[in-house]
Amino acid sequence: MYLLGSVCAESKTGSAINETQKAIGSTQELEVSRIRFVVSLLAYIVCAAMKSTGHVVFFAPRREKPNASYLHLPSLPVVCKGFSTPLRAARLLIRLPGAFRARRGAVIFDDLRAIQLRHGFLPKAELEGLSQRTQTPLYQIHSVASFYPHFHLAPPPKAEIRVCADMSCHLNGACELRADLERCFANSRPEDVQIRDVSCLGRCDHAPAISINDHIFTDVTAAHAEEIARSAIRGEEVQEPHPEQARIACKADPYIDGEKYVVARKLIQSKAWDDVLAQLKAAELKGMGGAGFPTNVKWDLVRKQPDPVRYIVCNADESEPGTIKDRFIMTNLPHLLIEGMIIAGLVTGAKRGILYIRHEYHLQEEILGEEIRRCYRAGLLGKKILGSDLDYDLEVFVSPGGYICGEESALIEAIEGHRAEPRNKPPFPGQIGLWQKPTVINNVETFINVPQILARGIDWFVAQGAGGTRGLKFVGVSGHVTRPGIFEVPMGVPMREVIFDHAGGIRGGRQLKAFAPSGPSSGYLPAPMIDVRLDFKALAEAGSMLGSGAVVVCDDTTCMLDMALNAVRFYRNESCGKCVPCRVGSQKMADMLARWTQGGVAESQYRADLALLDELSQAMSLTSICGLGQIAPAPIQSVLKHFRAEVDAHVLKSQCPSGICFTAASRAGEAQRVGIRP
Numbered sequence: 001m002y003l004l005g006s007v008c009a010e011s012k013t014g015s016a017i018n019e020t021q022k023a024i025g026s027t028q029e030l031e032v033s034r035i036r037f038v039v040s041l042l043a044y045i046v047c048a049a050m051k052s053t054g055h056v057v058f059f060a061p062r063r064e065k066p067n068a069s070y071l072h073l074p075s076l077p078v079v080c081k082g083f084s085t086p087l088r089a090a091r092l093l094i095r096l097p098g099a100f101r102a103r104r105g106a107v108i109f110d111d112l113r114a115i116q117l118r119h120g121f122l123p124k125a126e127l128e129g130l131s132q133r134t135q136t137p138l139y140q141i142h143s144v145a146s147f148y149p150h151f152h153l154a155p156p157p158k159a160e161i162r163v164c165a166d167m168s169c170h171l172n173g174a175c176e177l178r179a180d181l182e183r184c185f186a187n188s189r190p191e192d193v194q195i196r197d198v199s200c201l202g203r204c205d206h207a208p209a210i211s212i213n214d215h216i217f218t219d220v221t222a223a224h225a226e227e228i229a230r231s232a233i234r235g236e237e238v239q240e241p242h243p244e245q246a247r248i249a250c251k252a253d254p255y256i257d258g259e260k261y262v263v264a265r266k267l268i269q270s271k272a273w274d275d276v277l278a279q280l281k282a283a284e285l286k287g288m289g290g291a292g293f294p295t296n297v298k299w300d301l302v303r304k305q306p307d308p309v310r311y312i313v314c315n316a317d318e319s320e321p322g323t324i325k326d327r328f329i330m331t332n333l334p335h336l337l338i339e340g341m342i343i344a345g346l347v348t349g350a351k352r353g354i355l356y357i358r359h360e361y362h363l364q365e366e367i368l369g370e371e372i373r374r375c376y377r378a379g380l381l382g383k384k385i386l387g388s389d390l391d392y393d394l395e396v397f398v399s400p401g402g403y404i405c406g407e408e409s410a411l412i413e414a415i416e417g418h419r420a421e422p423r424n425k426p427p428f429p430g431q432i433g434l435w436q437k438p439t440v441i442n443n444v445e446t447f448i449n450v451p452q453i454l455a456r457g458i459d460w461f462v463a464q465g466a467g468g469t470r471g472l473k474f475v476g477v478s479g480h481v482t483r484p485g486i487f488e489v490p491m492g493v494p495m496r497e498v499i500f501d502h503a504g505g506i507r508g509g510r511q512l513k514a515f516a517p518s519g520p521s522s523g524y525l526p527a528p529m530i531d532v533r534l535d536f537k538a539l540a541e542a543g544s545m546l547g548s549g550a551v552v553v554c555d556d557t558t559c560m561l562d563m564a565l566n567a568v569r570f571y572r573n574e575s576c577g578k579c580v581p582c583r584v585g586s587q588k589m590a591d592m593l594a595r596w597t598q599g600g601v602a603e604s605q606y607r608a609d610l611a612l613l614d615e616l617s618q619a620m621s622l623t624s625i626c627g628l629g630q631i632a633p634a635p636i637q638s639v640l641k642h643f644r645a646e647v648d649a650h651v652l653k654s655q656c657p658s659g660i661c662f663t664a665a666s667r668a669g670e671a672q673r674v675g676i677r678p
């Protein structure tokens with residue numbers, strides 16, 4: 001749904017408005033402006049009448065934050081100043097190309113990125129200039145810029161070191177690394193170097209990972225990080241390593257040696273859209289982004305919407321600790337992802353696709369950009385694809401950052417140029433999504449499953465799974481394993497096979513203590529449950545979830561209370577803050593667990609804490625707007641269920657059975673986190 005006024009606020013038209021505004025300054029012009037107001041009112045009525053034809057939509061449906069639009073709605077007389085007549089304005093608006101409108105959201109991020117590139121941060125004067133140029137209130141620009149961790153509102157130091165503090169890096173010495181770096185730079189000036197935590201950088205298989213001036217380094221040691229940081233302090237440019245890597249052949253690729261995009265080519269000729277939906281239904285393809293929603297139902301919902309403008313969005317935000325499979329898929333199977341998105345567009349009648357990728361995936365952004373350009377050259381994208389009467393455009397949207405951007409409605413808000421705060425649902429994106437239009441949002445892996453099924457048939461798909469489950473699955477395995485990485489396995493295999501056969505088992509001859517089947521969201525399962533199958537139903541019955549297939553493995557030296565605290569801190573840090581249960585609840589939970597890891601809590605207080613934790617968990621699960629707040633209690637609930645004796649030992653006896661808590665190092669780490677001296 002397009003706001004009539006927003007279009008006038010686009011920078012080009014905006015300058016015309018400014019000109020007119022200056023002219024109106026004189027008394028003479030005031031008279032003219034009154035006449036224009038009457039004419040504008042007429043235009044308003046004409047356009048409102050046209051709304052019923054579906055050509056122009058005047059009002060966005062009631063939103064929770066009416067002022068959140070980047071390109072705000074100017075007052076009505078202003079609308080017509082940029083056009084010679086109101087009717088011409090209405091006609092122009094109808095003819096505006098989709099690309100122009102779809103880029104509106106990206107514009108604010110492009111502008112902010114350009115300013116940050118010039119200055120290293122966003123100076124106030126530049127934001128004021130942007131506000132004037134785009135006729136956008138400064139507070140709106142500021143509210144967006146201050147939301148995303150990618151943007152700096154103050155000058156950064158010469159070397160900004162950010163150490164990933166999440167699960168896989170935490171298991172691989174991130175705390176020690178950070179403490180070493182703090183020591184190395186203890187006498188440095190804050191304008192030279194600053195060390196901070198950062199959420200998962202998407203390199204969990206090469207932990208610990210850090211970023212220095214937004215360039216990512218993996219498997220780092222303190223000495224290596226210090227060397228890079230010191231060169232940055234000297235003014236040398238930091239270069240992110242991009243090791244050359246040959247593409248890995250995958251079983252999932254139906255085109256290993258042959259021509260690509262065969263399914264899309266055939267479909268353009270046959271136009272057998274119903275057949276595609278029937279095959280996806282028969283294959284029982286479920287979403288691979290976490291919720292496991294049936295893909296055919298989602299596509300069918302969008303296809304049946306009366307609004308002819310629809311969008312396809314690929315969710316490649318992948319920011320949950322341990323989740324790295326989409327990075328692998330985009331590196332090795334970019335053609336399958338793009339083909340899946342083309343098929344989704346054809347079947348649902350969408351003419352535009354947007355691939356939303358996290359900003360830390362520079363290499364994958366390049367690979368996909370190249371593949372998209374190849375498709376345009378081959379006539380598979382653009383106007384009248386392959387000589388048919390069908391149009392489909394595809395673009396990449398680089399996320400301004402934050403785990404919450406992966407939540408589908410928050411992702412839509414980000415594309416629209418707002419703060420990535422999830423919307424209340426219903427309505428779902430399939431009904432009212434991007435720009436208020438019906439929108440399919442699927443995960444990367446869901447899209448690549450579509451051409452697989454259509455190219456090879458349902459029997460092939462069924463045969464790929466194990467134990468009655470269908471298809472193949474890409475899983476990321478990280479933590480205390482010998483060979484962390486991404487593996488393509490039959491869906492339904494026992495976790496034992498994933499952890500021991502593929503990832504090489506527990507490193508250093510240690511024993512398995514626990515594993516998270518899908519990052520913090522899935523909670524932790526104890527070693528005796530290792531034979532649970534990699535399957536939606538089996539994992540749900542085990543009290544966990546398949547999620548996105550991010551297996552994080554803990555050996556017998558791990559403190560499970562420490563891991564629960566680590567997970568809840570992640571949610572606390574990443575909560576967008578829109579709703580109270582999540583914003584306040586995650587902080588309260590983190591405070592409570594931190595206190596437990598310090599021991600010395602009286603038994604009566606512990607009992608009261610446990611009751612409060614239960615209440616808090618229920619309130620968060622039932623009343624949080626989105627999945628982040630709903631799932632935040634899962635890690636501690638799973639630890640209390642499976643490792644209760646360990647928690648009791650901390651709280652009641654001030655003992656950490658794994659020797660992680662109550663040490664000088666842990667006290668120093670804790671002090672660092674809460675910003676006090678140990």
Ligand SMILES: Cc1cc2nc3c(=O)[nH]c(=O)nc-3n(C[C@H](O)[C@H](O)[C@H](O)COP(=O)(O)O)c2cc1C
Nearest residue numbers: 287288289315317318406407408442443446627628
């Ligand atoms: C906090 C949060 C983060 C999420 N992050 C992702 C993500 O990075 N990638 C993804 O595909 N889905 C993510 N999801 C799930 C999406 O909201 C959505 O369900 C999914 O993209 C739908 O695709 P699918 O049907 O193919 O699974 C996230 C959900 C929540 C609540």
Ligand code: SF4
Nearest residue numbers: 577578579582626629
């Ligand atoms: S649950 Fe948390 S992340 Fe989700 S909308 Fe509420 S505050 Fe934001």
Ligand code: FES
Nearest residue numbers: 164169201203204
């Ligand atoms: S890169 Fe550190 S947990 Fe993912």
